[in-house]
Amino acid sequence: MIRHSAFVSISRQCAIALLASAIGIPVCALQSQTGNDARTTPPSAVQQQPSPEAQPSLNQPKEGFWGRVNPFARKKWVKKQLDPINDRLTELDEVNARNAQAIKDVDERAQAGIRQAQSSADQANQTAATANTQALAANNTAQQASGRVDQLNTTVNGLDQYHQITDFEVSFRNGSTVLSSESKQKLDQLAAGLTGHEGYILEMEAHSLAAGAAGLESSERLNDTVKRYLVEEHQIPIYRLHAVALGNAQAATPGDEDTKPERVRTSSVHIRLMENSLAARASATPQSAGASAKVEQP
DSSP states (O other), X not given: OHHHHHHHHHXXXXXXXXXXHHHHHHHHHHHHXXXXXXXXXXXXXXXXXXXXXXXXXXXXXXXXXXXXXOTTOOHHHHHHHHHHHHHHHHHHHHHHHHHHHHXXXXXXXXXXXXXXXXXXXXXXXXXXXXXXXXXXXXXXXXXXXXXXXXXXHHHHHTTTOOEEEEEEEEEOOTTOOOOOHHHHHHHHHHHHHHTTOOSEEEEEEEEOSSOHHHHHHHHHHHHHHHHHHHHHHHOOOGGGEEEEEOTTOOOOOTTOTTSOOOOOOSOEEEEEEEEOTTTTTTSOOOOOOOTTEEEOOO
16 A cells, blocks of 8 residues: 555656656747847847837737637627627718718709700790791781782772773764663663673763754763663662763774774764773673664664
8 A cells, every 4th residue: 555655656746747847848948049049149130129119019909819710709809809890881881871862862853854854845846836837827827918919909900990891872863862762772781781790880972963062062961861861760870970072073993093083973872881800800791782783863
């Protein structure tokens, strides 16, 4: 028993000695190396050691016990390392949100501007279309007015333009102003062709066998007889009757001015039916009352 205890004691002492020697050898080697470095280091190298500011700070946090991330680090230490990163990510998210909102606002304003510009363009197009329609209407009105003016000018220029439809003579007995039955029949036919028509006049030239003032007075009574019969019996307007008393003078035939007029041989009234084509355009042409008919007084 004593021998066993002595053996255990000797074994423990040997283990302690071995452990001490294992620890002491590196320390001695480190001290020996430090001393050798101190002896071999030149003074200039000692003087050129970096300043304390250039040396790494002893207060810098270490990543684990061995200079690496400790897989057994606590949650508190991990949270402490991740908090700056999370704060930075949160800040970036806020910046992105502000940028997205700004982009959205700019897009909304741009869309509103585009809609307003489109609305203004549509309104301008509608106004232009309305103006074009009004211009066309005004152009049509101007053309119609121009055509109407041309028509009025033509009408005004042609108001005094008459052409002969027919002519005949109503003869009287010498010294008498009474119409014979044949003369009345001829005037009746003339008046019947003028009923309901416009744009005509009756030219009457009265001739008498008497000369001088007596002839003029006699031919004036012949004109009055014919006009009175047409007005009283057939309601011919007085303004359509144009008469002249020539006595024994004979008017020259139109177109034969160089020919000497024939001598008056009987008392008569020469009647010409004249028509204005513009004034009579809306009505029918007056019917002929006999071409160059001469009614002799029995």
